[in-house]
Amino acid sequence: MGLVVPFEDKNPDKGASIESLVSLVSADMERVNAMILSRTGSDVTMIPEVANHLISSGGKRLRPMLTLAMANLAGYHGDGHVKLAASVEFMHTATLLHDDVVDESDMRRGRIAARIRWGNQASVLVGDFLLGQAFKMMVEVGSLRALDILSSAAAVIAEGEVMQLAAAKNTETNEDEYLAVIRGKTAELFAAACEVGPVIAGRPKAEQAACRSYGMNLGIAFQLIDDALDYGGTSANLGKNVGDDFREGKITLPVVLSFRRGNDDERAFWRRALEENEASDSDLETAIAIMHRHRALEHTIERARHYGAIARDALELFPKSAIKDAMLETVDFCIARAH
Incomplete structure (x- = not known):
């Protein structure tokens, strides 16, 4: 269903883009992309076949770009950030392969999901292969702390997915419980991706914590916009069918x-x-219609804007620079997707 519902909103973020971020990390992203190709062999x-079906499907690769950008912001000089960025992308790709099996999704990034083409078993096992490759690259970097951050994130992401499974179809879920789910399943990888750069750069704890805060709050904002788009976007800007969350019985913040x-009749619905x-x-x-009646979207x-503001404030610890400006605009871009 290609239902488009305009958001009643003043669009303060409209026009924001990640072009500055893409440009500033482009040289390093070429190295990351080459590493991704070599490690899927x-x-x-x-x-x-399965890995490249998803990896080549046009995702923005925002998470690895954030790893590279944070390493730049922290003044890192070395090659470790490239392997860590590739690790982050592999972790993300693995979770998408697994999620599509759990959610029984037919589409991913506007293409037929890998599970439809190759089956559930292949999707799960190739996801496991990518996780294994991610951990190999983390070990090669030689930072025990970075390995700890990303391996802990893998466990938290799995916990978030299980929490979501437990909350599925439970209309009694409250906002705090839902935020705990998205902190785990979505925001934790953003946070870890942003934290490892200053860690391998040897920056002070306060800077590491600031970068993690930026990633965590950006990740929450990103997921909340996804939640809204499922009921008011298009398949083109969502990368999956509009209304998939509804059809799968997912409890998201608009719900x-x-x-x-709502009134008794609406709750019964x-x-x-x-x-x-x-x-x-x-x-x-x-x-x-119910969501619009109660201004839920x-x-x-x-x-999302609230968490975006927290992300922006987290970077105030750092002096003005082109990479900082690009990361601030990235917050606006993630929220502007709703328009």
Whole structure:
């Protein structure tokens, strides 16, 4: 369904882009991309086929770019940030392969999901292969602290996914519980990606913590915008089918807000559609109408702006520079996706 719902919003972030960030890290990203290609190689032909299907599907590679940018911001001189950035992208790709199996998704980044083409087993196992390659590269960098950060993130991401599974179809989920889910499943990798740069640069703890805060809050903002887009975007800017969260019974912030603010009939609708899995195609339009009635999409975007502001403030510790300006604009870009 290609349903487009305009957000009632003043669009203060409209026009923001990540072009400055892309330009500033382009040379290092070429090295990261070359490393990604070399590390997906295997004598088992299905492994590079499945991995490259997703890796080459046009993702922005925002997380590895943030790793490179933070290393730049921290004044790092060396090659370790390239391997860590490739590790971050492999971790992200592995979670996408696994998520599509768990969620039974048909599309990913506008293409048929790998699980549809090669099956669930291949998707899970190739995801495991990529995680193994990620950890090999982390070890090669030789920073025990960076290895600790990224390996801990892998465990937290898995915890977040299990938390989401437990919360699925549970309309009683509250906002705090939902934020705990997205901190784990989405924001933790952003945080780790941003923290490892100043770590390998040997920067003070305060700077490491500031970079982690930037990544964590940017990640929360990023996921909240994704939540809103699922009910008010298009397949083109979402990279999957609009309404997939609704059809899969996912409890996201727009649902949490709509359920809490709704009347008895509206709550009965959410229970039937999500808990009892009796949603029809026309129910998606009803869900969106309820969300607009209670300003749930608008307020989800407001929440995203709140976390975006925290991310921006985290970088105030650093002097003005081109890379800092690019990272501040990246916050605006992540929120501007809602328009």
